[in-house]
Each structure stands twice: as structure tokens, then as C-alpha cells.
Amino acid sequence: xxxxxxxxxxxxxxxxxxxxxxxxxxxxxxxxxxxxxxxxxxxxxxxxxxxxxxxxxxxxxxxxxxxxxxxxxxxxxxxxxxxxxxxxxxxxxxxxxxxxxxxxxxxxxxxxxxxxxxxxxxxxxxxxxxxxxxxxxxxxxxxxxxxxxxxxxxxxxxxxxxxxxxxxxxxxxxxxxxxxxxxxxxxxxxxxxxxxxxxxxxxxxxxxxxxxxxxxxxxxxxxxxxxxxxxxxxxxxxxxxxxxxxxxxxxxxxxxxxxxxxxxxxxxxxxxxxxxxxxxxxxxxxxxxxxxxxxxxxxxxxxxxxxxxxxxxxxxxxxxxxxxxxxxxxxxxx
Numbered sequence: 001x002x003x004x005x006x007x008x009x010x011x012x013x014x015x016x017x018x019x020x021x022x023x024x025x026x027x028x029x030x031x032x033x034x035x036x037x038x039x040x041x042x043x044x045x046x047x048x049x050x051x052x053x054x055x056x057x058x059x060x061x062x063x064x065x066x067x068x069x070x071x072x073x074x075x076x077x078x079x080x081x082x083x084x085x086x087x088x089x090x091x092x093x094x095x096x097x098x099x100x101x102x103x104x105x106x107x108x109x110x111x112x113x114x115x116x117x118x119x120x121x122x123x124x125x126x127x128x129x130x131x132x133x134x135x136x137x138x139x140x141x142x143x144x145x146x147x148x149x150x151x152x153x154x155x156x157x158x159x160x161x162x163x164x165x166x167x168x169x170x171x172x173x174x175x176x177x178x179x180x181x182x183x184x185x186x187x188x189x190x191x192x193x194x195x196x197x198x199x200x201x202x203x204x205x206x207x208x209x210x211x212x213x214x215x216x217x218x219x220x221x222x223x224x225x226x227x228x229x230x231x232x233x234x235x236x237x238x239x240x241x242x243x244x245x246x247x248x249x250x251x252x253x254x255x256x257x258x259x260x261x262x263x264x265x266x267x268x269x270x271x272x273x274x275x276x277x278x279x280x281x282x283x284x285x286x287x288x289x290x291x292x293x294x295x296x297x298x299x300x301x302x303x304x305x306x307x308x309x310x311x312x313x314x315x316x317x318x319x320x321x322x323x324x325x326x327x328x329x330x331x332x333x334x
Contacts, residue, residue: 032089032250034065035073037198039222043152043277044092045069047244047269050276051090054265063261065090075197084143086249092150095241096177102140105133107316107323108241109181111308112301113330117153120239121274123333124149130270132329133243136322145251146243147266150273152216153281154236158225159205159212162296163233166190166303175201175213184315185237188307205229216240218277221284226293232285233296237304244269 034051036044048067055063073079073088076097082088084101095108107113114120123129130149137146157163157174170190176182178195186193194210204210206228213229214237220226244266254262289295316327 029061030063032063032065033068033073034090034092035068035079035088036092037071037075037079038069038219040067040069041222042218043150043216043273043280044242046276046280047092047150047242047273050269050272051244051265054268055261058261058264059258063258071199075199077197080144080245083245083247084141086143086247089247089250090147091245092242093245094177095149095243096179096182098137098146098243099179099181102137103180104136104140104319104323104326105243106179106181106319107326108133109177109179109238110312110315110327111181111185111237112305113312113327114154114239117274117278119333120151120154121278123330124151124241124274125271126329126333129326129329129333132322132326136326137243139322143248144245145248147246147263148244148270150242150244150269151277152219152240152242153277155214155216155238155240156220156232156234156236157212157214158220158229158232160229160231162231162294163212163235164296164298165300166307169212172212173210175204175210180319181315184311185308188311189304201225202228214238216281217288218280218284221288226288226291230292231294231296232288233299235299235301235304237301237308 034048036048038044040048045067048065048069052065055065074082076093077100079088079091080093080097080101083091095105098105099109114123133149134146163169166189172191173194174186174191175196176186176193183193196204201213202223202225205213205225213225217232220232226232246262251259285295312327316323
């Protein structure tokens with residue numbers, strides 16, 4: 001058809017003109033899916049932004065990510081399945097949820113393992129700790145591996161009432177992450193653990209299915225859990241640690257240079273993200289106080305620490321040799 005030929009020729013010329021008008025880098029850029037189940041306003045979003053900026057810089061604009069926050073591609077256990085099948089390129093999960101596929105990752109959920117924010121930040125950026133964690137995951141997981149470690153700060157307990165000492169938790173039904181670590185520590189404080197996906201926590205607190213939950217301050221604020229649990233007790237019982245994953249399907253398709261850029265971007269996130277996460281936590285606490293949330297800062301941690309201390313070594317040995325090694329490495333970080 002004469003009309004079809006002319007139309008096709010015109011389209012080709014138009015596309016060529018568009019191509020000339022667009023920068024070459026934009027045409028060459030590869031975009032990869034990067035998913036997580038928290039709002040972009042949390043430390044997960046901070047990590048995503050840092051990763052993208054560094055990856056764009058190192059690759060000269062050839063590689064970037066499209067972020068899918070707020071569980072758009074599923075909660076963490078679901079995303080882990082999609083990652084391993086190659087349906088998502090990168091994800092962030094908590095190390096606690098990582099333990100569903102790599103049980104020894106539960107070592108990072110040990111209570112009072114990290115002495116303070118400085119020790120936590122140094123531990124996650126420590127090359128030996130990072131490499132030991134990656135080796136542990138490699139031994140357990142097929143289809144994906146960990147690129148680096150980040151944190152959202154420390155986890156605290158929230159409810160309709162305050163908890164100022166360990167005895168206050170006796171008989172309390174508390175939603176925790178589904179790990180052996182949580183199921184050992186919290187009963188030692190006298191509480192009863194309940195497992196459920198993160199997306200169900202708000203309603204469960206509202207209806208009384210659970211009396212308390214625990215998470216980072218910024219997560220608590222960003223997900224508006226203060227609406228149904230307006231008292232936040234600063235227990236700092238556990239580090240809210242996370243890992244950046246990549247699908248093996250995606251990784252194996254990278255060139256050697258692309259692998260270097262991706263790993264370097266993840267290393268950069270591990271170094272820079274903790275300080276920004278701690279700032280988010282402090283900013284969120286200030287906002288919560290302004291809107292009337294009761295933030296209980298004078299929690300007596302001694303009873304919690306006494307109950308938790310013997311569990312650390314016991315659980316690490318039970319989890320396995322990788323966990324024992326990681327526990328020792330973290331304790332030795334100065």
C-alpha cells in the first residue's frame with residue numbers, strides 16, 4: 001500500500017529526529033526494579049535514593065533503578081520469592097525476614113547485641129561483618145544474594161500503655177517478626193509472641209488481636225501506627241537491620257563492569273545510610289511528641305539486658321557456625 005509505505009517512512013524519520021533530540025545516555029540507560037515494603041519516607045527510601053545516585057554516577061548514567069515502595073510488589077516474604085525467581089531485580093528486606101530463607105540471619109535480631117548507634121553503624125560498614133553475612137546467605141539461598149547491609153536504627157515497643165521495665169511486659173501479646181530469635185527473647189521477658197505480616201499490624205492493634213508491637217520510630221510514624229498505639233516506649237531492644245538483595249538472574253546478566261558498579265553502589269549505601277537513618281528516627285520522635293504521642297524515654301533496660309544476655313550465645317550456637325562467627329565479629333567491632 002502506498003499510504004502504508006509513506007506513513008512508515010514518515011514514522012522512521014520522526015523517530016530518528018526524536019533520537020537526535022534525546023541525549024545518548026538517556027537512550028542507553030538500563031532501569032532495574034528496586035522494591036521494598038515501607039513508605040519512601042523511611043530509611044528504605046533513603047537507601048534506594050543513595051543506591052540510585054551512586055549507580056548513575058559510577059555507570060556514567062547507563063544504569064539506574066525504578067523504586068517500588070510501600071509493598072507495591074508484595075510484602076517482604078513475597079518479594080523474596082519474586083526475587084529468587086528473577087521477577088524483581090533488587091529488594092530490601094529486614095534481616096529478620098531474611099532468616100525465612102537464611103535462618104542464621106537471625107543473629108542480627110539478637111537483643112542488645114549492638115551497644116549504641118555508633119557501634120551499630122560501624123558494624124554494618126565493617127568489611128569482615130559484611131562478608132561473613134554474605135557468605136552465610138550464599139550457603140543457604142539459591143536464586144539471589146545480598147549486596148550490603150543497612151539499618152533503620154533501633155526497634156522500640158508501642159502500645160496503648162507504657163512499658164518502663166521488663167516486668168511490664170508480662171502476659172502482653174506482642175506482634176514480632178517471625179524468627180526463632182524473637183520467639184526466644186520476648187518470652188524471656190514474660191510476653192507472648194504473635195506473628196503476622198507487617199500490613200496487618202495496624203488493624204490488629206486497633207482490634208486488640210495484639211496489645212503491642214515493636215519497630216523503628218520512623219516506621220511507626222510513617223505507617224501511622226501511633227493512631228492505634230499512641231504510647232512509644234524507647235526500649236531499643238534490637239537493631240532494625242536490613243539487607244539489599246539482588247536476583248542472581250539479574251546479577252548474572254551484568255557485565256564485569258556493571259557488577260563492580262552495582263556492588264560499589266551497595267557499599268556506598270552501607271557507609272552513608274546509617275547516619276541518615278538515625279536522623280530520621282530523631283526527627284520522627286520530635287514530630288510524634290508534637291502531635292501528642294507519649295514517648296517514654298526513661299525505660300529501665302537492665303532487666304531486659306539481664307534476661308537477654310545468656311540467650312545471645314545460646315541462640316547463635318543453635319542457629320549455626322555462621323551466626324557464631326558474625327556474633328563474635330560484631331562484638332569485636334570497636
